Amino acid sequence: MSLSSIDLHTDPAQFPGMDVYAVAGNPISHSKSPAIHKRFSEQSNQSMHYGRLQPALGEFAATAKSFFVAGGKGMNVTIPFKLDAQEFADVLTARAQLAGAVNTLRIENGKIFGDNTDGAGLVRDLSAQGIKIQGARILLLGAGGAARGVLGPLLEQSPKELIIANRSSPKADELVQLFSELATTYQAVLASVTLSDLEGSDKTLSPFDLIINATAAGLSNESPVSDIAASHIFIPQSFAYDMVYGKVTAFMQQALHRGSRVSDGLGMLVEQAADAFLIWRGAHLNKSIDPRAVLSELRS
Numbered sequence: 594m595s596l597s598s599i600d601l602h603t604d605p606a607q608f609p610g611m612d613v614y615a616v617a618g619n620p621i622s623h624s625k626s627p628a629i630h631k632r633f634s635e636q637s638n639q640s641m642h643y644g645r646l647q648p649a650l651g652e653f654a655a656t657a658k659s660f661f662v663a664g665g666k667g668m669n670v671t672i673p674f675k676l677d678a679q680e681f682a683d684v685l686t687a688r689a690q691l692a693g694a695v696n697t698l699r700i701e702n703g704k705i706f707g708d709n710t711d712g713a714g715l716v717r718d719l720s721a722q723g724i725k726i727q728g729a730r731i732l733l734l735g736a737g738g739a740a741r742g743v744l745g746p747l748l749e750q751s752p753k754e755l756i757i758a759n760r761s762s763p764k765a766d767e768l769v770q771l772f773s774e775l776a777t778t779y780q781a782v783l784a785s786v787t788l789s790d791l792e793g794s795d796k797t798l799s800p801f802d803l804i805i806n807a808t809a810a811g812l813s814n815e816s817p818v819s820d821i822a823a824s825h826i827f828i829p830q831s832f833a834y835d836m837v838y839g840k841v842t843a844f845m846q847q848a849l850h851r852g853s854r855v856s857d858g859l860g861m862l863v864e865q866a867a868d869a870f871l872i873w874r875g876a877h878l879n880k881s882i883d884p885r886a887v888l889s890e891l892r893s
């Protein structure tokens with residue numbers, strides 16, 4: 594595949610003198626990542642260009658290879674290519690291995706390095722919104738890639754308890770096994786239940802300080818929890834976080850109805866982008882970029 598057939602303002606030859614980056618996903622036209630990185634580069638006076646790539650399904654590796662061979666410096670990876678990106682990388686960071694997925698690629702001396710900044714982005718967004726994870730009772734809804742990607746960074750903040758609730762139990766049980774050692778290290782109780790367990794009267798399953806929706810239910814305008822379960826898990830002191838952004842989801846509406854504070858996932862998107870930017874351009878730019886200002890701009 595030639596780069597021209599997949600180029601959406603990302604052919605490094607079109608931007609002489611600039612380092613070129615891109616976000617790869619399918620679909621990708623809606624992505625806010627180019628706007629976010631443009632603001633970071635302006636804030637920190639970096640001469641760079643950030644475009645989009647839309648590999649055909651099954652062609653991530655070919656597209657990524659073309660991009661890096663043509664001189665591309667780094668790539669963000671989104672749905673549905675995070676597993677392909679993990680396979681594509683020559684070297685993985687420990688957190689990318691634990692997450693089972695890669696959202697940030699960079700090239701150094703011809704080697705591709707894969708990292709995952711999603712979980713760190715979530716933790717920083719929660720902290721910026723005044724949410725304390727240490728000692729909290731957390732309910733994580735979903736056991737797919739999005740849930741796995743944030744589990745490590747959440748456990749590293751030493752919550753009191755982290756319950757994974759999924760529609761079907763095998764995937765949630767698998768995650769508990771995979772992360773049990775980390776949970777022990779950080780003195781967190783880690784357990785799994787099914788979504789229907791949340792409808793029962795078991796007091797250990799209600800209410801929660803922090804409820805995170807990492808399921809794909811929001812995409813089809815559904816909530817993963819029933820109204821009965823919602824009446825157990827949310828109280829006015831709860832904080833409900835949906836990783837989806839750009840709308841008040843059915844899950845957020847249930848939480849609002851019970852007086853809980855809510856947030857969509859736009860802050861997580863900006864914060865994970867900030868970490869990717871610093872990986873590429875240098876951690877010393879930490880003080881030059883202002884993710885919360887970029888988030889306000891996106892919201893206004």
Ligand code: ATR
Pocket residue numbers: 734735736737738739740759760761764807808809810815816817
């Ligand atoms: P992602 O990478 O976005 O996490 P995924 O790996 O396909 O995508 O996982 C999707 C998650 O959303 C799973 O936890 C899935 O539940 P199952 O494992 O039982 O399939 C969950 N999910 C998707 N649609 C849902 C719905 N309508 N209600 C509840 N959970 C849903």
